[in-house]
Amino acid sequence: MDGDWDEVARIQFPPPGVHAIPTPVTTMTFDTSQELLWTGNEFGRVTSFYGTELQRYTSFKAHASADGSVRQILVNEKGVVALGPKDVHMAMRRGVPIWHIK
Numbered sequence: 001m002d003g004d005w006d007e008v009a010r011i012q013f014p015p016p017g018v019h020a021i022p023t024p025v026t027t028m029t030f031d032t033s034q035e036l037l038w039t040g041n042e043f044g045r046v047t048s049f050y051g052t053e054l055q056r057y058t059s060f061k062a063h064a065s066a067d068g069s070v071r072q073i074l075v076n077e078k079g080v081v082a083l084g085p086k087d088v089h090m091a092m093r094r095g096v097p098i099w100h101i102k
Contacts, residue, residue: 009052014054014056023041023042023045024042025041026040026042026070026071027040027070027073028073030075031048031075031093032075033077034050035050036057037049037050037054038075038080040062040069040070040071040073041070043065043069044063044064044068044069044084045059045060045061046062046070048080048093057093058095059095060091062082062089063084063089067086067087068084068085068086071084078090078092079091079098080092080093086102088100
């Protein structure tokens with residue numbers, strides 16, 4: 001199975017915002033409808049990236065920082081669902097909230 005793929009590039013994972021410090025990713029998933037990589041961090045922020053250089057597409061706060069990290073991200077045709085330790089948040093791909101259950 002070693003000959004199935006080749007690494008073509010290695011890039012540093014960008015921070016969730018322009019002036020933000022890089023934070024460890026707690027979860028990530030690939031979008032099934034768009035060419036996006038979705039990530040969640042320990043401060044409750046969900047960020048999506050596109051392209052081979054991981055340009056930031058959108059970033060939004062799914063959970064309060066005090067509530068903990070994003071544990072899992074699920075993507076469907078209507079938006080993005082982010083699971084936290086105390087709540088569940090759904091938003092459109094642009095970041096507009098659809099619902100939030102605490």
